[in-house]
Amino acid sequence: MFSELDPLLHSALRLAVMSVLLGVESADFVFLREQTGATAGNLSVQLDKLAKAGYITVEKCFRGKMPRTVCRMTATGRDAFAAYVAALETYIRK
Amino acid sequence: MFSELDPLLHSALRLAVMSVLLGVESADFVFLREQTGATAGNLSVQLDKLAKAGYITVEKCFRGKMPRTVCRMTATGRDAFAAYVAALETYIRK
DNA sequence: TAAAGTAGTTTATTTTATAAACAAAAAAAT
DNA sequence: ATTTTTTTGTTTATAAAATAAACTACTTTA
Numbered sequence: 001m002f003s004e005l006d007p008l009l010h011s012a013l014r015l016a017v018m019s020v021l022l023g024v025e026s027a028d029f030v031f032l033r034e035q036t037g038a039t040a041g042n043l044s045v046q047l048d049k050l051a052k053a054g055y056i057t058v059e060k061c062f063r064g065k066m067p068r069t070v071c072r073m074t075a076t077g078r079d080a081f082a083a084y085v086a087a088l089e090t091y092i093r094k
Numbered sequence: 095m096f097s098e099l100d101p102l103l104h105s106a107l108r109l110a111v112m113s114v115l116l117g118v119e120s121a122d123f124v125f126l127r128e129q130t131g132a133t134a135g136n137l138s139v140q141l142d143k144l145a146k147a148g149y150i151t152v153e154k155c156f157r158g159k160m161p162r163t164v165c166r167m168t169a170t171g172r173d174a175f176a177a178y179v180a181a182l183e184t185y186i187r188k
Numbered sequence: 189t190a191a192a193g194t195a196g197t198t199t200a201t202t203t204t205a206t207a208a209a210c211a212a213a214a215a216a217a218t
Numbered sequence: 219a220t221t222t223t224t225t226t227g228t229t230t231a232t233a234a235a236a237t238a239a240a241c242t243a244c245t246t247t248a
Contacts, residue, residue, distance in 0.1 A: 019096070036096065039237075040196060066195070
């Protein structure tokens, strides 16, 4: 009847992060914070969860002397997002 | 950028309940439990929340001597559901 | 060199979702 | 007739999640 909604994606902030990453090759921490309007702390936690699930990669490097965190969606993440949208449709079909 | 997702609807079970009620004039507790696959306890709690938000009405009557709980979606609920779907689309637009 | 900004992480708090336990009556079985 | 099971739920307890607040460490600016 109703498909299960992947709990990792069923969160406004994590879904927003995935939505942003879906449209770009990569995005850094600050960009994601701006796009999502999240606090840094919340974003940090949610990025960890997405990374642990293998939905995104998180790479820490330096831009000059400042730390920089670059995120990218993985193929697994893309699949999970598509599955989540498909599952949602079982709830909101007309 | 991203619209806020009504926290009352951003829950698999409450969304499923709303989805069922959207398609019928009314539905009783047992029917909703069957359709959603939820436990009675969980369903009871979530119906209360939806009722307190004014998204559904919950009417308790008797069918013979057995208690019966009948739920219906309100106009407010219908609007909230539509708004939730519209907000979702800001996350999953292609 | 002191203050403020950048880029985050860690910890704590509040909410939420969910299941487990309970209740009260009816129906069925022995 | 009385024990057991089923129905129809509610209440309570627990586990998980979301979020914000506090903190760290380093850099830039006044």
